[in-house]
Amino acid sequence: MKNAVAHWFGEDFDKLNPLLRRLHTQGGRLYGKVDITFGTGISGLIGRRIAGKLGIPSQAGKVPFSVEIRHSPETLFWSRTFANGHTMTSEFQPVKTFRQGGYWIESSGPVNIQLGVSIEGGNWQWLQQSVSIFQLPIPTILMPKVSAGKAIIDALYQFEVKMALPVLGFAFGYSGKLLEYAEQA
Template sequence: MTGLIARGMGPAFDGLPAPLRALHGAGGLWRGTVTVETGRAVARRLALAIGLPSEAGTVPFSLEIQPDGTGEVWTRRFGPHVFRSYLGPGPDGTVLERIGALRVRMRPEPVPGGLHLRIVGAGLGAVIAPAWLAGRGGGMETVEGDGVRFDVSGRAPGLGRVIRYHGTLAPA
């Protein structure tokens, strides 16, 4: 089965570096290390409420991508903390990530040497506001050896940074 990001990007996916194609091709388990940076007190509570880690630090990390119907279940383990979300196809090649009632629409875009998952909208339930109103963030992935270096962030209007996590992953 072809991965969700590959389907969203179409032929541009084939131009990504091999480790990124492997990560997003058909799922699987990847392991590495992550550094978590949190925001102010209110933002940390928001992170915890949606299931993200609310404590800063560097810990072992794993990402498991499992195909599920037309989408994928992403299970991230930040040390002992487990965070799951469902990613499904959105309109016009976008990807829609569901985290409880929160919805984040991202556009996978190739960049020199990597992949940018740019947030183009977010909201609650079926209501998706444009990125300029909903918040900022997204993910950047580049290659490091046979693995992947990633940097993911989320900011909420009026709260600033909710979370940033960055690190490296390699196939398990």
């Protein structure tokens, strides 16, 4: 079956760590704990509200977490489940290809984030380009800054997601080291 991720990267797919390549061709489920953090002052208060709207626990600390990654020929799907039992699902649609300067559009509810990609040392770093809500673009001056990446270190899937608000700074983030669920015999 054609795979959206392998197709989008083309020959550059081989630059990714072999475990990332496997996860993004076969799909899989990862689990572990994530460390949720919030900013201070008003940015932290807003961060807790945004996190709550996304289904992310609004208390800082380590919590159980799992993510299921699957594919169709045209789409990459991530379903993240936090300790509170809420699942946040995102669909990623590729536009053009990596070599054509393409990007992905992550859709989660009414929010769309346009994300470029860089490959650094076999790892995958998302590069935010734009954000829209209900298909209305957010002006750059008002746009929250989201940074996210994933890497394989010591055979663990490690990732980090952070959101900062214009002028106010860091709002919230979560990061963790995850293991892959073993297939049942």
